[in-house]
Amino acid sequence: MSEKEQREILEEWLKLHKGLLFKVVRAYTMQDHDDLFQEIILQVWHSIPRFRGESAVTTWLYRIALNTAIRWVKKGKKFSTAESLDNVQHLLQENRIAVDERLTWLYAEIYKLDKIDRSVTLLLLEGFSYKEMSAMLGISESNVGVKINRIKKQLIAKSKNYDHGI
């Protein structure tokens, strides 16, 4: 695959799915949005030659983004970003004006969960099946089920304490 083709695919994916990447970034870091976003784009870029179309692009992107974000958190945000794609996508920032307060609360609650539970929650909210989640996260379907039940209960219980904007 030529670099030009790779760049075109990246541009296309970002055009269609960058919102998905923002969701992962927001769930995994409260401050370093730009850094994690850049790191995810870099990993997505490197992953393009390996993409064989065996899964949906969104599934592939979620897998890359979640793995990158989990490693990012594990390594204490010390990834080297010396390599940089000179691209306008790096200049994108969260549109704070458009943010719903309930959504801000929801992201804050997701952020409080552990690394894997955050991934499960994101995938659950995005409507992925147990099977897909299991494949993406490398945990059994039954384990996914257990986690989902617990997370749902936890989020519903915590919503008791939330009384703004409803």
Next chain:
Amino acid sequence: MIMEFNELKEVWDAQDSKPLYQIDKNVLQVRIANKMDTLLHFTSISEWTLILINFITAIVMILLHPFRTGVNLFIYLEAVWMIGIVVYLVISCIQRIKASRRFDRSVAGDLDHTLFLARYQVRIAQIIRWNFLPMGVILILSGWEAGKLVSVSTVILLSFSLAFYVTTKGYQVNRKRVAELQALKEKLETEM
């Protein structure tokens, strides 16, 4: 108030209908300005380097006359050719500086200026690259006239091949830069 999970899902899904991101204009401005300054600096240095190399080589050719076997017209022709390049580069440099004044210091102005400089670099690199061909032919002819065809041709072939390779690399880098800047410009025009 308790939110059921389907309500949480509705809140989550609603974010897809709103623009989640916007371009950080401050970062963008700084980045483009840095890019432009770097390219401007590089352009000035490369212009002066090419002017000085061609000018000094032409003068040395005329004064030292490398083959010393009587009057070798091809050496003088080569020197005149190189002076011609110097004149061309000086005129191009003046035109570039004049043209640079039409760009304002806005994000769009800086981006257009950077794109202009990158295209200018591509044009100069292209001209200098193909310029090696007539220069090499003239020098080989001068070697032939001086009775040193093989040795001169070998030196010319090796040195000009190296110079051609280096300028081709520079040309490719600049072509890539133009394409990236053009893509950035198009993207900004659609996203901003």
